[in-house]
Amino acid sequence: MGAGSRVLVVGPAWVGDMVMAQSLFRLLHEREPGITLDVVGPPWSLPLVARMPEVRRGIALAVGHGELGLAARWRLGRGLRAEGYERAIVLPRSFKAALVPVLARIPVRTGYRTELRGLVLNDARELDRGRLDQTVKRLLALGLPPGAPLPEPPPPRLSIDLANRSALLARHSLGAGPAVALMPGAAYGPAKQWPLAYFGELARDLGARGTQCWVLGSAGEYALGEEIARLGGAGVHNLCGQTRLEDTVDLLAGVQAAITNDSGLMHVAAAAGTHVVALYGSSSPAFTPPLTARRTIHYLALECSPCFARECPLGHLRCLRGITPAQVLAGPAFGASDGVGDRG
Numbered sequence: 456m457g458a459g460s461r462v463l464v465v466g467p468a469w470v471g472d473m474v475m476a477q478s479l480f481r482l483l484h485e486r487e488p489g490i491t492l493d494v495v496g497p498p499w500s501l502p503l504v505a506r507m508p509e510v511r512r513g514i515a516l517a518v519g520h521g522e523l524g525l526a527a528r529w530r531l532g533r534g535l536r537a538e539g540y541e542r543a544i545v546l547p548r549s550f551k552a553a554l555v556p557v558l559a560r561i562p563v564r565t566g567y568r569t570e571l572r573g574l575v576l577n578d579a580r581e582l583d584r585g586r587l588d589q590t591v592k593r594l595l596a597l598g599l600p601p602g603a604p605l606p607e608p609p610p611p612r613l614s615i616d617l618a619n620r621s622a623l624l625a626r627h628s629l630g631a632g633p634a635v636a637l638m639p640g641a642a643y644g645p646a647k648q649w650p651l652a653y654f655g656e657l658a659r660d661l662g663a664r665g666t667q668c669w670v671l672g673s674a675g676e677y678a679l680g681e682e683i684a685r686l687g688g689a690g691v692h693n694l695c696g697q698t699r700l701e702d703t704v705d706l707l708a709g710v711q712a713a714i715t716n717d718s719g720l721m722h723v724a725a726a727a728g729t730h731v732v733a734l735y736g737s738s739s740p741a742f743t744p745p746l747t748a749r750r751t752i753h754y755l756a757l758e759c760s761p762c763f764a765r766e767c768p769l770g771h772l773r774c775l776r777g778i779t780p781a782q783v784l785a786g787p788a789f790g791a792s793d794g795v796g797d798r799g
Contacts, residue, residue: 459489459490459491460487460489460490460491460541460542461490461491461493461540461541461542462483462490462491462492462493462537462540462541462542462543462544463493463494463535463538463540463543463544463556463561464476464479464480464492464493464494464495464502464543464544464545464546464548465494465495465543465544465545465546465552465553465556465784466494466495466496466504466546466547467495467496467538467546467547468496468497468520468547468637468778469642469719469723469724470500470503470700470718470719470720470722471592471718471721471795472546472594472719473500473503473504473609473745474494474611474613474719474722474723474725474726475590475591475594475611475722475743475746476494476546476594477507477509477596477611477612477613478591478595478608478609478610478611478727478746479544479546479595479598480492480494480507480509480510481509481595481605481609481611481612482595482598482599482609483509483598485508485609486575486598487532487762489648491511492510492511492512493510493511493512493513493514493538493540494512494514494515495509495513495514495515495516495531495555496515496516497515497516497517497520498515498516498517499700501513501515502543502699502700502701503613503700503704503723505701506614506615506701506704507613507614507615508614510689514531516528516531516555523551524551525551525554528555528558529554530552530555530560530743531555531558531559531748532554532555532556532557532558532559532595533558533559535555535559535703536559536560538559538773540556540559540561540563540669541561541562541563542561542562542563542564542568542718543555543556543559543561543563543791544597544598544635545564545565545567545572545576545597546566546594546597548566548567548569548570548572548582549568549569549570550570550571550572551564551581551719553566553572553575553576553661554575554729555601557575560599560713561576562577563578564577565578565579565580565597566578566579566580566597567579567580567581567582567593567597568580568581568582568584569589575649580596580597580601586605587605587623587645588741588742589741589742589743590742590743591608591746592605592608594646595608608746609708610725610726610746610747610748611722611725611726611746612726613704613723613726613727613730615704615705615708615727616701616705617705619701619702619705620705620708620745622705623698623702623705625692625708627692627697628692629667629669629692630667632665632667633665633666633667633711634666634667634668634669634709634710635661635666635667635668635669635672635690635710635711635712635713635714636659636669636670636671636706636707636712636713636714636715636724636729637654637657637668637669637670637713637714637715638670638672638677638684638714638715638716638718638720638721638724639653639654639670639679639680639716640670640672640673640675640676640679640716640718640720641649641716641718642718642719643738643765644737644739644764644765644766645720645739645765645766645767645772646736646762646764646765646767646772646774646775647708647717647718647735647736647737648687648716648736648770648775648777649716649734649736649778650725650753650773650775650776651679651686652686652689653778653779653780654670654681654683654686654687654714655682655683655685655686655687656686656687656780657687657714657780657783657784658683658684658687658688658690659686659687659688659782660784661690661784662687662688662690662691663668666690666711667690667692668683668687668691668692668693669692669693669706669710670683670684670691670693670694670695671694671695671703671706671707671713671720672694672695672696672720673693673695673696674695674696675696676695676696677693677695677696679695680693680694680695681693683725689797690794693707700723701719704723704725704726704727705724705727706777707713707720707723707724707727708727708728708729709728709729710729711729711788711789712729712730712731712732712788712789713730713731713732713791714732714734714753714783715727715731715732715733715734716733716734716736717733717734717735717736717738717740717743721745722732722743722744722746725745725746725747725749725750726746726747728747728749729749730749730750730751730787730788731745731747731750732747732750732751732753732783732786732788733750733751733753734753734754734772734775734778734783735753735754735761736760736774736775737760737761737762737763737764737765737767737774738761738763739754739760739761739763740754742750742761745798751786751788751793753778753782753783753786755774755777755778757773757774757775757777759773759774760774765797
């Protein structure tokens with residue numbers, strides 16, 4: 456593809472994967488100056504995509520997760536025919552995800568060869584799980600010729616709206632002074648969630664240092680935030696469900712650190728530029744690390760890890776219970792230095 460090419464990307468349906476996809480968008484701009492890049496995604500993702508300078512526009516595909524939505528895909532594909540895209544990159548690995556580029560009559564359609572997608576992709580790639588051992592590598596590879604060497608992933612960098620951040624601080628009565636974000640949710644399941652009692656203990660210790668704690672998450676995680684606020688004391692602000700996704704980006708950009716499970720918001724925090732303190736249990740930092748140099752990873756690498764289960768198959772959750780609040784507070788995010796640290 457030469458300079459000035461027009462590319463449509465069918466984006467992921469998960470927050471973390473959409474953030475990591477910005478590495479691909481940055482790579483495409485580095486290798487193809489003048490490229491026009493549009494991204495199809497769920498409606499919730501459009502404000503996030505709008506914070507990615509590499510993307511001209513986000514295009515909503517309003518179908519439910521797992522839903523075929525053939526009529527909606529047909530309408531969108533037909534409506535995109537006049538855009539003159541030369542190439543489509545389909546990041547999800549489902550058959551239905553590849554339908555919009557076909558219906559839009561985009562001549563080159565790239566994606567992984569799964570679910571009979573050779574019928575709808577004419578640049579179908581084999582997924583080499585050994586070579587592409589991280590999610591971000593699998594995304595990057597689709598922007599390169601087949602078998603091309605993989606560069607170091609350009610880290611995601613979301614734009615920050617400082618005026619919106621100031622308005623949020625006033626609206627939620629978040630006082631001046633240092634603040635830390637606590638992100639207790641993980642959509643995949645309890646085996647990825649650090650105990651709430653540990654978040655509460657950490658909040659108490661931070662409050663004793665004069666540091667506010669902002670609990671961030673979805674409306675479905677409001678009860679988690681309330682429990683942390685109960686355990687952590689007056690310095691805890693439960694903002695779960697009180698902010699939009701783009702608001703969370705702006706708040707995260709101004710905190711000292713974000714203590715988080717392996718979740719979509721972990722990747723948002725990394726792209727917002729804060730120091731990410733990532734807590735891994737059933738999953739592995741080797742597969743989905745936060746894409747930032749400002750990180751501290753806590754992972755015990757037990758003999759049963761990673762199991763990638765939704766709930767601990769052995770019932771003890773030692774992989775997360777063994778990471779104590781004291782260990783987290785002893786990390787570089789709360790000390791004199793602020794570099795990379797991978798800790799057991």
